[in-house]
Amino acid sequence: MRRKLLLGNWKMNKLASEAKEFALQSKALIQKAKENNVDMGVAPTYLSLQAVKENASKDMIVAAQNVHFKESGAFTGEVSIPMLKELGLDWVIIGHSERRTYDNETNEKCHLKMEALLANDMVPVYCVGETLAQFEAGQTKEVVKEQVEVGLRGLDLSKLSRLVVAYEPVWSIGTGKNASTEIAQDVCKFIRDVMRELLGDVADEIRILYGGSVKPENIRAYLSCPDVDGALVGGASLKIESYEGLLNNIL
Numbered sequence: 001m002r003r004k005l006l007l008g009n010w011k012m013n014k015l016a017s018e019a020k021e022f023a024l025q026s027k028a029l030i031q032k033a034k035e036n037n038v039d040m041g042v043a044p045t046y047l048s049l050q051a052v053k054e055n056a057s058k059d060m061i062v063a064a065q066n067v068h069f070k071e072s073g074a075f076t077g078e079v080s081i082p083m084l085k086e087l088g089l090d091w092v093i094i095g096h097s098e099r100r101t102y103d104n105e106t107n108e109k110c111h112l113k114m115e116a117l118l119a120n121d122m123v124p125v126y127c128v129g130e131t132l133a134q135f136e137a138g139q140t141k142e143v144v145k146e147q148v149e150v151g152l153r154g155l156d157l158s159k160l161s162r163l164v165v166a167y168e169p170v171w172s173i174g175t176g177k178n179a180s181t182e183i184a185q186d187v188c189k190f191i192r193d194v195m196r197e198l199l200g201d202v203a204d205e206i207r208i209l210y211g212g213s214v215k216p217e218n219i220r221a222y223l224s225c226p227d228v229d230g231a232l233v234g235g236a237s238l239k240i241e242s243y244e245g246l247l248n249n250i251l
């Protein structure tokens with residue numbers, strides 16, 4: 001049985017002081033999520049990770065938005081896995097489309113990062129999804145299959161049940177243009193089938209999220225899909241009221 005998961009991606013938003021305030025305000029909500037078997041968390045910027053970790057409920061998932069695959073070295077501007085672990089963090093988003101677009105995050109790089117994360121018993125949230133041009137050209141499954149295969153092939157099978165995959169059609173992120181629930185279910189099921197072929201039965205334990213303009217008003221429909229185990233939410237995770245609405249509307 002896969003537990004439901006709601007993860008907010010704050011992107012480059014919130015000062016550390018604002019992030020701390022949110023963490024404090026979210027305590028009762030995270031307790032409610034726990035009581036209802038929902039895992040819930042946020043991915044703040046690096047500079048706010050410590051403030052959120054120290055002030056949120058211990059049950060809140062606190063994820064980094066990126067990490068380097070090397071432990072240390074001459075990589076100006078980067079942050080390593082041991083640095084995150086020192087803060088008590090276990091979760092990292094990998095391959096978000098904004099990083100793929102602006103920071104040359106390739107499938108191969110994602111693979112190296114996930115390999116390093118799993119070796120350190122951490123949880124990668126691997127984002128995949130097609131651009132608008134690819135969607136319009138009918139290439140969604142081809143693109144997603146390659147992202148899944150290159151990203152996941154050869155990873156340590158014994159640790160893969162902790163992996164989370166997020167299907168985020170790029171044309172739907174931050175645009176208010178939702179993928180229909182039919183598309184979300186169809187592609188999430190396809191991802192599970194590709195993973196089953198590649199990795200075996202562990203595919204049934206891996207949680208798959210939908211992401212792209214998810215809001216309190218539409219989240220229930222996505223989470224009713226059998227292969228959608230939760231949501232990765234950008235804009236609607238920034239205000240405590242709508243973050244709360246996301247949970248309340250799936251209970």
Ligand code: PEP
Pocket residue numbers: 009011168172173174175176211212213214232233234235236
């Ligand atoms: C995201 O940042 O991953 C995302 C899905 O954003 P939004 O919910 O704003 O579309």
